[in-house]
Amino acid sequence: SQQGEEDPQALSIQEGENATMNCSYKTSINNLQWYRQNSGRGLVHLILIRSNEREKHSGRLRVTLDTSKKSSSLLITASRAADTASYFCATGLAGKSTFGDGTTLTVKP
């Protein structure tokens, strides 16, 4: 299975701190995506990084990809209470995206 596995499963930080989540996967990929899910809602796409890219930024988000280690990290800088959600990585290959179990982030005001 090429399912992504997030680490840690849960993360609790204070507002203003940075949050780092990691994702590991098992097989070759075309791209890796990060999504956010607020409680009771659908998943929202945050950022996509292609297999030939090593780092990507979007606002307060920074994603890295190390294909040799089959791992990715998502960094959220200067976190806000509104960032409280579950975060999932998804590995994409030939149209199919496989999701990990997610990291639950709690940002305390």
Place this chain on the structure above:
Amino acid sequence: DAGVIQSPRHEVTEMGQEVTLRCKPISGHDYLFWYRQTMMRGLELLIYFNNNVPIDDSGMPEDRFSAKMPNASFSTLKIQPSEPRDSAVYFCASSFSFLRQGATEAFFGQGTRLTVV
């Protein structure tokens, strides 16, 4: 575009009944995915279509589950007969292909919360 539209948002049904979930993907997207989310199993890919053709249905749990995509703007996921263990949130998502890299980011609907009693 209004995004991926799923209906109904909530469905409560009795065991043994047929359940049909509906999805309207974003116009122009050529991939459509059906996922199921539970606390125990997380987010599972059930089946996905490319240009209305089922590509991989290996995630469909049992023969009680079936999915169709009669045209580019509509898909259904049917459970017949339904069982309590089918209770979950079912998500539909769509995306478009990019060059040779297959689908890009998926856009999710709000989901259908199914409760089978």
